[in-house]
Amino acid sequence: MLATVTLSSSVSDKKEMNELPKTVRSNFALVPAGMVYVGSDSMALTHFYLLKTEVDNLSYREFLGDLKKNGKQNEYSIENVDSTKWRSEMAYCEPYVNYYFSHPAYNQFPVVNVSYEGAQLYCKWLSEKFNQLYSHEFAYEVRLPSRVEWLYAAESAMRKTPYTWGGPFLRNSHGCELCNYKCVGDEKISEDSITHTVSAFNTAGLDGADITAPVESYFPNLLGLYNMNGNVAEMVSEKGIAVGGSWASTGYDVRNESIMNYTQPSPLVGFRPLLIVKRK
Incomplete structure (x- = not known):
């Protein structure tokens, strides 16, 4: 999916944002309205808001x-985190099975091992919460972004850039x-002399994080x-698609357009x- 974006922030969008509750702001x-170009097609998007960070463990x-407090046991079992995936999907990650989601040290780390249905129901729960607390002037709808919406926000004001920071x-x-x-690092890349395939070895972190990093790490985009x-x-x-790459992806696979299937x-x-957000 090759895309470029044109953002057109309006005074009314900014005025609306300034009127939102402080917690929401x-x-x-704010992701301003604008045009997104996908190949030869173009699409107009109205303004929307995107969570500044990935959902963290504490919030989830x-x-x-x-859910548990309100007796929604069936939903609780569907949305609960499957921490055993640290064991079954990854190597040398056994300690995270018991600690990553539940220990306070990881409160601000991104929640993982969540199902698509769990993510959707979290969004529904947050919609209900916002409408209960802040429904005086606005109606709130929280959902997962489409791939186009996500890409539009990732590229922000910069066209045809592989990464969200523009370079x-x-x-x-x-x-x-x-x-x-x-x-x-270059010192960890090897080429097979017979097949000429390139591989990397001993790739433990040079980027300051062993696995995930806290959700406000590194630099935000514009x-x-x-x-x-x-x-x-x-x-x-779009179910089954995750975008932007992960802590276990190589540099090429964390581009704005990168897709991972799950x-x-x-x-x-x-x-x-x-x-x-819609004004009543």
Whole structure:
């Protein structure tokens, strides 16, 4: 999917944002209306809001706790995190089975091992919560973004750029990594002398993170969105597709256009809700 974007922030969009409750303003970034071009096709998008970060463990635990408190046991079992995926899907990750989702040290780390249905129901729960607390002037709808909406926000005001910060490189001018990915140094790359295939070995982190990083790590893009590339691949409304790459992806696979397919909860996949606000 090759796409370019043209954003057109309006005074009315900014006015609306300034009228939203502080909790909403501080957690969601305004994505202005504009045009997104996919190949030879173009699509007009109205403004929307996107969570500045991936959903973290603390927020998802609050969601599960609310389900349990209200006796929604069936939903709780569907949406609960499958921490055993750390064991079955990854190597040398046994400690995360018991600690990653539940220990306070990981409160601000992105929730993973969540099903598509769990992510959708989290969005539904957040919609209900916002409408109960802040329904005086606005109606709120929270959902997963489509792939086009996500890509539009990732590219922000910059066209045809592989990464959300606009440049083609994974490090800034100071040599700092710009996202959480499988950083492979030149000294770890080998070419087979017979098949001439290239492989990497001993790729443990050069980017400051062993697995995931806290959701406000690295630098946000121009819209204020963190970790659109790397950290965890993010579910979109199209089931089975996660975008932006993860902490276990190579640099090429954390581009804005990168796609990862999934069929079940994964330690590599999280999500980030989109918010639509309508004045009553």
